[in-house]
Structure formats: structure tokens, C-alpha cells
Amino acid sequence: MGALKSAQVPVEAYISSSVSTAPVTTLPPRHSVLVRVTHWIITLCFFALLLTGVEIVISHPRFYWGETGNVLTTPLFQLHIPSSRALVPTGYGYVLPDQNGWSRALHFEAAWIAVLTGLLYAISGLFTGHFRKDLLPSRADLSWRALSTSIAKPLRFERPSEAEASSYNVLQRLTYIFVIFVLFPLVIWTGLALSPAFISAFPASVTLLGGRQSARTIHFFVSVALVLFLLVHVAMVCLAGFRNRTGAMITGGTAARKEHT
Amino acid sequence: MIDLSRRKLILTGLAATAGASGLAMAARLAQKYGLVPPDHGGIYGLGETLTFASQRLLTRHSLAREFPRSQISPRPFPNQLAPLTEDFKRLQAGGFAEWRLAVDGMVDQPASFSISELKSYPSRSHITELVCEEGWSYIAEWIGVPLSHVLHLVGAHPQARYVVYDSMEPDTWDSIDMADALHPQTFLCYGMNGHELPVAHGGPLRMRLPRQLGYKNIKFITRLTVTDSLKRFGKGVGSAASEAGYAWYVGI
Numbered sequence: 001m002g003a004l005k006s007a008q009v010p011v012e013a014y015i016s017s018s019v020s021t022a023p024v025t026t027l028p029p030r031h032s033v034l035v036r037v038t039h040w041i042i043t044l045c046f047f048a049l050l051l052t053g054v055e056i057v058i059s060h061p062r063f064y065w066g067e068t069g070n071v072l073t074t075p076l077f078q079l080h081i082p083s084s085r086a087l088v089p090t091g092y093g094y095v096l097p098d099q100n101g102w103s104r105a106l107h108f109e110a111a112w113i114a115v116l117t118g119l120l121y122a123i124s125g126l127f128t129g130h131f132r133k134d135l136l137p138s139r140a141d142l143s144w145r146a147l148s149t150s151i152a153k154p155l156r157f158e159r160p161s162e163a164e165a166s167s168y169n170v171l172q173r174l175t176y177i178f179v180i181f182v183l184f185p186l187v188i189w190t191g192l193a194l195s196p197a198f199i200s201a202f203p204a205s206v207t208l209l210g211g212r213q214s215a216r217t218i219h220f221f222v223s224v225a226l227v228l229f230l231l232v233h234v235a236m237v238c239l240a241g242f243r244n245r246t247g248a249m250i251t252g253g254t255a256a257r258k259e260h261t
Numbered sequence: 262m263i264d265l266s267r268r269k270l271i272l273t274g275l276a277a278t279a280g281a282s283g284l285a286m287a288a289r290l291a292q293k294y295g296l297v298p299p300d301h302g303g304i305y306g307l308g309e310t311l312t313f314a315s316q317r318l319l320t321r322h323s324l325a326r327e328f329p330r331s332q333i334s335p336r337p338f339p340n341q342l343a344p345l346t347e348d349f350k351r352l353q354a355g356g357f358a359e360w361r362l363a364v365d366g367m368v369d370q371p372a373s374f375s376i377s378e379l380k381s382y383p384s385r386s387h388i389t390e391l392v393c394e395e396g397w398s399y400i401a402e403w404i405g406v407p408l409s410h411v412l413h414l415v416g417a418h419p420q421a422r423y424v425v426y427d428s429m430e431p432d433t434w435d436s437i438d439m440a441d442a443l444h445p446q447t448f449l450c451y452g453m454n455g456h457e458l459p460v461a462h463g464g465p466l467r468m469r470l471p472r473q474l475g476y477k478n479i480k481f482i483t484r485l486t487v488t489d490s491l492k493r494f495g496k497g498v499g500s501a502a503s504e505a506g507y508a509w510y511v512g513i
Contacts, residue, residue: 033273060396067328068390070338070397085395087341100394101506102305108513109308196392197316197472197512201323216396 029252030166035130036249038121045114046230048106053223055103058096059084063220067211076217115188122180134168135177141170160240172236179229183222190219295422295438299491299499300509313510320512321440325471328388333454334399337391339461340475342430349429349481357465362411362449366425366487369416376451376465382406382414387446389471391478394511403469404452408485409443417487425494426468427484435479435500436491436509437470446471449482474511476502 031039061079062071069075071088082092084099125131140146150171153160160169168176192198193206193215209215237245247253291297296314300306345353352360357376365371386404408424417424425436441447450469451458458464463480470477491499499509 033269056396060393062397064397067332068334068398068400070334070393070399072336072338073334085341101508104394104513105305105308105506105508108312108508109305112308112311194392195316195513196325196390196474197320197323200325200472201320203326206326212390212392212398 030248031252032128032130033252034121034124034128036252038117039249041117042114042121045110045117046226048110049114050223050227052103052107052110055084055099056107057220058082059098059100060088061090062088063217064213065210065217066213069213111188111191118184131177135173135180137170137173141173146170154236154239157239165240165244175229175232179226183226183229187219187222187226190215190222194219295440298508298510299436299497300503302498305508309508309510312508312513316510316512317438317440320472322444323472325387325389325446328390328400330388330402332400333388333402337399337401337453337462338397339459340393342461342480343433345460346429346431353460360465360483362466362482363484364411364415364487365484367418367421367489368412368487369418372415374411379406379411379449379451379466382410384452385445385448386452387448387471389446391471391475393475394507394513402454403448403450403471404455404458405448405450405469407445408447408449408468409445411449411485412442412487415487418489420489421487422489423487423491423499425486425488425491426479426482427486428479429481429483430479432501433479433481434495435468435477435502436494437473437477441470441473444470444472472512474513476507477511 029036057079058081061081061083062069062075063077063079064073065076081090082094082096083090084096086095125135147170150169189205190209192202193209194212199206199212206212206215209218244253291310291314294317296310296317298309298313301310360376362374362376362379363371364373383406384404385407386402388400388402390398390400392398412424421439423436423438424442425434427434437447448469450463450467451465453459453462453464458467463478463482466482467480468478468482486494488494491497495501496504498504500507503509
């Protein structure tokens with residue numbers, strides 16, 4: 001709400017002083033340049049990580065708990081998909097082609113770019129007040145009423161209000177905070193806990209998770225959670241107006257722009 | 262508003278300049294301190310280099326976790342083997358008495374060792390996890406002679422930067438930098454869980470370095486070459502695996 005109000009002040013100032021349309025672009029954008037650039041870099045990395053992660057899982061679609069696990073031990077669960085390795089018992093009569101070489105290389109490269117971009121986003125988010133202003137829910141918003149409204153509206157396929165075009169509702173805020181401060185750190189941590197060299201220097205990073213195979217299994221589940229987030233996120237963008245919302249994440253957009261066209 | 266965006270622009274510009282010059286300096290330093298892997302070219306070179314460089318800086322002397330004997334996997338999974346060659350079968354029939362490990366390259370005294378000679382040197386063991394790039398793993402006790410011991414015996418030159426190792430398995434060779442070659446847990450491994458190293462696990466001799474993935478732990482080692490450059494070996498990217506698109510450094 002606060003963000004919307006502050007965005008309106010310069011609009012009124014401009015209307016009374018000028019008829020040119022140019023100053024409209026000087027309104028604070030819906031999303032800052034840094035948020036937009038990091039959003040799309042991380043989107044690209046996410047798809048690269050997802051595709052290559054699936055390829056890597058295909059070479060051993062079995063998951064374990066504890067320190068060790070292999071085809072001679074009992075899995076915690078296994079995915080009923082064919083494998084790219086002949087020695088994995090899958091029940092399928094064929095073996096998929098091995099894609100692990102480039103998949104692993106791209107997985108780690110995308111992870112590096114995503115983590116460095118994410119760090120830039122997180123550090124700047126702290127300094128610019130992006131987290132505090134845009135993502136931290138206000139105390140008043142943390143009521144069951146506000147929460148249940150923000151959950152019920154999309155479930156009835158109700159398009160979000162005009163106010164929500166320039167500011168996140170409480171459910172969005174909580175979700176983004178959960179993804180940024182819980183799921184992303186967890187997927188990075190569990191990924192690092194799979195590295196034999198990293199855990200030789202920081203053994204607690206894997207023992208705290210209950211062993212290396214536990215880390216791999218958690219890495220898988222956190223990835224599934226991130227995919228679910230992606231699906232809901234895109235569904236919500238479609239509900240709110242795909243062109244408008246995606247455009248705002250590309251060009252910046254403003255809440256006011258629509259009213260003047 | 263305008264002031265704010267100008268400040269932002271200047272800040273962004275400064276950050277970009279600092280980032281670019283920082284990168285250039287980092288690249289120079291990385292070359293100097295051996296932080297650039299041989300497979301640093303191509304579209305994945307950035308990721309490979311960032312991983313190798315940062316792990317060399319963070320983990321050069323760290324020790325792989327060692328486990329209590331009770332955690333040894335009852336049934337270690339040996340993974341798939343290429344069909345054994347006739348040469349190998351002949352050596353196997355003779356109980357590997359004729360097996361030789363040749364050591365050459367940048368050394369004072371090129372030499373060749375039998376398995377029993379290697380066993381006569383100080384024997385070390387560690388109970389560590391073998392981790393496959395596919396995701397599975399097991400824990401075993403690995404017995405062998407530290408690679409550093411053999412390198413000292415032959416007098417490896419101080420300018421040496423890599424050890425290349427060849428296998429009797431066709432089209433299989435690899436290399437490690439001196440940080441791994443001299444690491445106390447890097448063994449020429451001839452024993453496992455109190456017994457001879459089984460052929461399925463690479464017997465009579467395999468490379469064992471627990472801080473890298475399984476595929477770096479080449480089976481059936483026959484030759485070590487100490488060198489200061491990997492350019493003359495194969496396509497110059499450090500291993501048969503990296504020629505096939507798999508990373509050279511797999512501390513991951």
C-alpha cells in the first residue's frame with residue numbers, strides 16, 4: 001500500500017505541470033533494474049539446473065538415507081523411470097544414453113552463476129531496503145483474515161486488485177521470503193554437502209544433514225519444492241495477466257503507466 | 262527521483278568496473294598459482310575454473326572424512342568394468358607377480374616397481390567413502406602406499422605440476438595436480454578391507470584419492486608420468502574423461 005501511495009505522488013505532480021508523456025518513465029519502476037536483471041539470470045540458471053539435475057538423477061534414480069547407498073543397499077525410495085546406467089535395476093529393458101558429462105558441467109556452471117547473482121541480489125536487497133519494503137509483511141498483514149483472503153482469491157480465480165499490481169500481498173511476501181531465505185540456501189547447502197572436497201574442509205556441512213546420501217535426498221526434495229514454487233508462480237502471473245506482469249519484470253513497468261495509456 | 266537514479270547509475274557503473282578489473286586480476290593470479298584446470302576452455306570452462314580455483318584455495322590441505330570401522334559398507338559396489346584384456350588375464354594368471362608400475366617423466370631416477378616392492382614401503386590405510394558421479398557411494402578401508410612416498414623415491418622435480426597415470430584398461434588415463442599427488446590420503450592402493458584389492462575394484466593397483474569422485478580413482482594403474490604440462494598428453498585437457506566431456510577436476 002505504502003509503495004502505491006509514494007508512486008502516485010509524482011504522477012499528480014507531473015499532471016499539473018506538464019502534458020508531455022516522457023516524464024512518466026521517471027516513475028519508480030515496479031521492479032528495480034537489479035531485481036529484473038537478477039530475476040532473469042536466475043530464471044535461466046534455474047532451467048539449466050533443472051534440466052541437468054534431471055539428467056543426473058536419471059543415471060541413478062534411487063535415493064537413500066544416511067551416509068552411503070548404492071544398488072546393493074535398500075533405497076529409501078526410487079523413481080520408476082528408466083536409467084542411463086545398465087547396472088541400475090529399473091524394470092525397464094533398455095538403457096538411456098549417458099548425458100552426465102555436459103549435464104554436470106552445466107549444472108555446476110549454472111549453480112555458480114545463480115549463487116553469485118543471488119548474492120548480488122541478497123546484498124543489494126539488504127542495502128536498498130527491497131526486502132524490508134517489498135517482501136517483509138507488515139504486522140497488520142500477518143492476520144488470519146489477510147492471509148485467508150490472499151489464499152482464497154486466487155483459488156476462486158479472482159484477478160488481483162489494482163493495489164496488488166504494485167505491491168505484494170501477504171501470501172506472496174511470505175512465499176518469496178521462504179523461497180529466498182529457506183529453499184535457495186538449503187538447495188545450495190545440500191548441493192555443497194555432496195562435494196567430497198568441500199566436505200573434507202567443512203565436515204559439519206554434511207554431518208548436520210545426517211550423511212551424504214541424506215544430503216542428496218534433501219537436495220532432491222528441495223528441488224521438487226522449487227519446481228512447485230515455479231509452477232504456482234507462473235500460474236499466478238497468468239492469473240494476474242501474463243503480458244502485463246512479465247512485461248513489468250522486463251521493462252520495469254509502473255502501476256501508473258496503465259492509467260495513462 | 263532523477264538524483265536517485267543517477268546515483269544508482271554511478272554505483273552500478275562503479276560496481277561493474279570493480280567487478281571487471283577484479284576478474285582480470287583474479288585470472289592473472291589464478292594462472293600463477295595453478296588454479297586453472299586443463300579443461301578450462303569451452304563454454305563450461307568458467308564453471309570448471311571457478312570450482313577448481315575455489316576448492317584449491319579452501320581445501321588444499323583438508324583431509325577427507327575418515328569413518329569408524331563399523332561404518333564400512335558390507336557389500337561395496339564395484340561398478341561396471343570394461344572386458345579384461347588378454348594382457349591383463351595373463352598377468353592375473355601369474356598372480357600379478359609380473360605387474361609393473363613404471364614411473365617416468367620429470368624425475369631424477371625413472372623406475373619400475375612390482376606390487377611386492379610397493380608393499381614393502383610404509384603401508385597406510387584410511388576408511389573413506391568412494392563417491393560416484395552418478396550419486397551412489399560406499400565406505401571401505403583402503404590400503405596402499407602414499408603416492409608422495411613413491412614420488413620422493415624417484416626424486417620428482419620441484420617444477421613438476423602434475424602426475425599423469427595410465428591404466429591397463431583401454432583408453433583410460435588421468436592426471437592430478439601436485440596438491441592431490443602429495444596429499445597424505447592419495448594412495449597407490451593395493452588392499453581393501455584387510456585383503457588384497459579385488460580385481461573388480463581395480464586390483465592389483467588403483468589410484469585412490471578420497472577428495473575426488475570415483476572416476477578419478479582409476480583402476481589397474483601401470484604407469485606414472487611426472488610432468489609440468491598436460492599439453493602433450495592426449496588432447497591436452499588432462500584425462501580421457503575430460504576428452505569425453507567429463508570434468509578433469511571432480512572435487513565437485
